[in-house]
Amino acid sequence: MRLSRREFMAAGMAGAAGLCVGSQAAELSRPLPDEDGYKLWLRYARPGDVIQTYRKVVQHIRVDGVSATCRIILSEFDSAAKAMLGRAIPLSMNDVAEGTLLIGTPGNSAQIRELHWATDLGAVGDEGYIIRSARIENKPVTVIAANSDIGSLYGCFHFLRLMQTAQPIDALNIIERPALQLRLMNHWDNLNGTIERGYAGRSLWQWNDLPDTLSPRYADYARACASIGINGAVVNNVNADPRVLSPEWLRKVAALADVWRPYGVHMYLSVNFASPVRLGGLATADPLDQGVMDWWKAKADEIYGLIPDFGGFLVKANSEGQPGPKTYGRTHAEGANMLADALAPHKGNVMWRAFVYDEDIDPDRAKRAYIEFTRLDGQFRPNVAIQVKNGPIDFQPREPFHPLFGGMKHTPVIAEIQATQEYLGQAKHLVYLGTMWKEFLDSDTHAKGAGSTVAHVLAGKVHPSHITGMVSVTNPGLDTNWCGHHFSQSNWYAFGRLAWNPALSAREIADEWARMTFTNNDMTRAIIRIMMMDSRETFVNYTMPLGLHHLIGGNHYAPMPWNSRAPRADWTATYYHQASEDGIGFDRTRRGDRAVEQYFPPVCDRFDDIAQCPEVYLLWFHRCAWDYRMKSGKTLWDALCETYQQGAKQAAVLQKTWQFLAGQVDARRHAEVADRLVIQVADAAKWRDQILEYFGQFSKRPRPGAS
Ligand code: GCW
Numbered sequence: 001m002r003l004s005r006r007e008f009m010a011a012g013m014a015g016a017a018g019l020c021v022g023s024q025a026a027e028l029s030r031p032l033p034d035e036d037g038y039k040l041w042l043r044y045a046r047p048g049d050v051i052q053t054y055r056k057v058v059q060h061i062r063v064d065g066v067s068a069t070c071r072i073i074l075s076e077f078d079s080a081a082k083a084m085l086g087r088a089i090p091l092s093m094n095d096v097a098e099g100t101l102l103i104g105t106p107g108n109s110a111q112i113r114e115l116h117w118a119t120d121l122g123a124v125g126d127e128g129y130i131i132r133s134a135r136i137e138n139k140p141v142t143v144i145a146a147n148s149d150i151g152s153l154y155g156c157f158h159f160l161r162l163m164q165t166a167q168p169i170d171a172l173n174i175i176e177r178p179a180l181q182l183r184l185m186n187h188w189d190n191l192n193g194t195i196e197r198g199y200a201g202r203s204l205w206q207w208n209d210l211p212d213t214l215s216p217r218y219a220d221y222a223r224a225c226a227s228i229g230i231n232g233a234v235v236n237n238v239n240a241d242p243r244v245l246s247p248e249w250l251r252k253v254a255a256l257a258d259v260w261r262p263y264g265v266h267m268y269l270s271v272n273f274a275s276p277v278r279l280g281g282l283a284t285a286d287p288l289d290q291g292v293m294d295w296w297k298a299k300a301d302e303i304y305g306l307i308p309d310f311g312g313f314l315v316k317a318n319s320e321g322q323p324g325p326k327t328y329g330r331t332h333a334e335g336a337n338m339l340a341d342a343l344a345p346h347k348g349n350v351m352w353r354a355f356v357y358d359e360d361i362d363p364d365r366a367k368r369a370y371i372e373f374t375r376l377d378g379q380f381r382p383n384v385a386i387q388v389k390n391g392p393i394d395f396q397p398r399e400p401f402h403p404l405f406g407g408m409k410h411t412p413v414i415a416e417i418q419a420t421q422e423y424l425g426q427a428k429h430l431v432y433l434g435t436m437w438k439e440f441l442d443s444d445t446h447a448k449g450a451g452s453t454v455a456h457v458l459a460g461k462v463h464p465s466h467i468t469g470m471v472s473v474t475n476p477g478l479d480t481n482w483c484g485h486h487f488s489q490s491n492w493y494a495f496g497r498l499a500w501n502p503a504l505s506a507r508e509i510a511d512e513w514a515r516m517t518f519t520n521n522d523m524t525r526a527i528i529r530i531m532m533m534d535s536r537e538t539f540v541n542y543t544m545p546l547g548l549h550h551l552i553g554g555n556h557y558a559p560m561p562w563n564s565r566a567p568r569a570d571w572t573a574t575y576y577h578q579a580s581e582d583g584i585g586f587d588r589t590r591r592g593d594r595a596v597e598q599y600f601p602p603v604c605d606r607f608d609d610i611a612q613c614p615e616v617y618l619l620w621f622h623r624c625a626w627d628y629r630m631k632s633g634k635t636l637w638d639a640l641c642e643t644y645q646q647g648a649k650q651a652a653v654l655q656k657t658w659q660f661l662a663g664q665v666d667a668r669r670h671a672e673v674a675d676r677l678v679i680q681v682a683d684a685a686k687w688r689d690q691i692l693e694y695f696g697q698f699s700k701r702p703r704p705g706a707s
Pocket of ligand 1: 188196197237238239316320355394395422
C-alpha cells in the first residue's frame with residue numbers, strides 16, 4: 001500500500017482522534033517486545049503472510065565452497081531462517097532437491113557451471129551476483145551465483161532483504177553489480193578511543209585489547225557493512241596519529257583486518273604525512289627525498305606483510321594544521337605520487353583529500369580546492385584518487401555540488417559524504433540524509449553536456465576513470481544502537497545502498513530501511529518513511545535555509561550567527577553570511593568573486609543569474625537586499641522569517657507524528673526517539689528565534705506574524 005501525503009495526514013488525524021484500523025488495532029493490543037537497536041536493519045523479524053510462500057521456496061540450502069565467507073553465508077541463512085520462517089533449513093548435500101537455495105560460483109559449484117550463465121556472470125564482475133528462480137533437473141530452485149564468495153555473500157544479503165521486506169521471492173531474475181568500486185566507511189576515530197565528530201559513544205576499536213582480544217562487535221560491524229555492500233573502512237581519523245603506522249599498532253590493525261576479511265571489508269589507514277619524521281626519526285618528510293621515499297616503501301611492504309589485501313592510504317595534507325607536501329615546498333601531486341609509488345607494487349591506492357583551503361590561494365574558501373587541484377590535473381599517478389566532499393565548504397545542511405566533480409578531467413575523483421550529521425543535528429536530530437545525497441548525486445555538472453550528473457562522474461561515465469568510489473564519514477560508535485539516534489542508522493544504511501547503486505531513490509531506500517528496522521506494517525512504515533523524506537528539508541528550514549551556511553560555532557551544533565572570532569576568518573559565521581543593514585549573502589557571482597565560474601555552462605550561468613539561481617542556493621551565490629523580491633513576491637526578510645518559522649513547525653509535526661506511532665513501534669525505541677524529538681523541537685525553536693533576532697538587528701524589520 002502506498003500512502004499519499006493526504007492519506008498520511010488523514011492517518012495522523014485518525015490517530016490523534018484515537019482511531020485506528022484493522023490490523024493496526026490488533027497490533028496495538030499486544031505490545032511489541034522492546035528492542036535496543038543493536039541489530040540494526042538485520043532484525044529478521046517475521047515477514048507476515050508471505051511466510052507460507054517463503055517456506056515453499058526455501059526448503060533446503062546448499063552453499064558450495066568452503067571458505068570462511070561461505071561459512072558466514074550458511075550461518076546467516078540459518079539464523080535468518082530460524083527467526084523469519086520459524087525453522088532451521090536443512091542442508092542439501094548431494095542432490096539438488098525441490099526448493100533448494102543454491103549458492104556458489106562457477107569455480108566452486110558444478111551445478112552453477114552447468115547452468116551456463118557465463119555471459120551474465122561475465123557482466124557482474126568480482127562483486128556482483130545473479131539471483132534467479134530456475135529449474136535444476138526439473139525441480140524449482142533458487143540460485144544465487146557470483147564470481148567470488150564475496151559476490152555470493154552480497155547476493156545472500158540481497159535475497160534476505162527481499163524476505164525482510166516481504167517481497168515475492170518465487171520468480172526472481174536479478175542481476176546486480178556495484179556502480180562504484182570503493183564503497184568505504186571513513187572513521188574519524190582517534191587512537192585514544194575518542195571519535196572526532198562522533199556522537200554515538202567511544203570508538204568501536206578497542207586498541208588496548210587488540211590484537212589478542214577481539215570484541216564480537218568487529219564481526220557484527222563487518223557483517224552490517226557487507227549487508228549493504230560496503231567493502232572497506234578507513235579505521236582512523238584523517239587527523240592522523242603517526243603511531244598508527246608503528247609495528248605495535250599495525251599488529252592491532254591486522255587483527256581487525258583478519259576479522260573483516262571474510263565479509264569483504266578491506267582495511268585502509270589514514271596516514272600522517274610527517275610520519276617519517278614523527279615516527280621514523282628522519283630529518284624531513286619531503287616527498288622528493290630519497291630517504292623519505294624509502295621509508296614509505298618499507299612501511300608499505302611491512303603493512304602488506306601483515307595485511308596482504310590492505311586497501312591503501314587516506315591523506316589529509318596541508319589542511320587544518322596537518323603536515324603535507326607543501327610544508328616542504330612540494331605540490332599535492334608530488335606528495336600523493338610518492339605515497340602512490342610505495343603502494344603501487346601491492347596494488348594499493350592513495351585517496352588524497354581535496355579538503356584543503358589555503359588562505360593564500362583565494363580569499364573565498366569555497367574556491368580554493370578547485371583552484372589548487374585543477375592546476376594539478378593530469379599530474380597524479382594512476383593509483384591516486386582525489387577524495388572530494390560533496391560541497392565546496394564543509395558538509396553544510398545544503399551546499400551546491402563541489403565544482404571538482406566534472407572539473408577534474410584526468411584524475412579519478414571519489415566523493416566524501418558525511419553520515420555523522422556533524423552540522424545536521426548530530427545524533428540528537430532526526431535527519432535522514434538519503435534525500436541530501438540524492439540531490440548531490442543527481443546534480444548535473446554539465447561537464448560533458450546535459451546528463452553529466454555527479455553520479456555519472458563518480459562512475460567514470462563522464463571522464464573515464466580507473467578508480468571509482470564514494471566514502472562516508474561515518475557514525476557508528478560503542479552506543480548499543482551503534483549510531484546514537486535510532487534514525488541515524490538509516491544514514492549508514494543509505495550510504496551503503498547509494499554507493500552500490502546511486503540510481504536508487506531516497507524514498508525506496510527509506511522504505512526498505514523502515515521495513516527492516518521497524519515494521520512491514522503498511523501504515524506505520526509509510527509514516528516513518530514520510531517523516532524521513534521530509535526531515536532534511538525541515539532541518540535546513542530551521543537552521544540554514546536559502547543558501548545560508550556555517551551559522552555555527554565551535555561544536556557545529558547550536559546557532560551562532562554572531563560568531564566573528566576564531567583563529568581563522570573562514571571559521572567564523574560572519575565571514576559567510578555577511579549580514580549588514582544593506583543585506584545578506586556571499587556574492588559569488590561574476591560581479592562578485594566569480595566562484596560561479598568554477599562550474600561548467602550552463603550551471604555557472606544559472607547560479608550567476610539571480611532570476612535563475614535556485615532559491616535554495618540564493619544566499620550562497622548572491623548578496624541580496626532585505627527587501628529583495630523572492631519568486632513568491634515576498635521580501636527576502638519575510639521569506640527568511642517564514643522559512644525559519646515553518647522549519648520549527650515542521651519539527652513539531654515530526655514529534656507529533658512519532659507520538660502517533662506509539663504502540664506501532666516497540667516501547668523502548670519509541671521512547672528513545674521521542675526523547676530526542678523533544679530536544680529537536682526545542683532546538684528548532686531556538687534556531688528560529690536566535691537567528692531571526694540576530695538578523696533582525698540588521699534588517700530592522702518586524703517579523704511577519706509577530707505582534
Ligand atoms: O568538518 C570539518 C570538521 C573537522 C574535520 C575536518 C575534515 C577531521 O569540523 O573535525 O577533521 O572537517 O574533514 O578534515
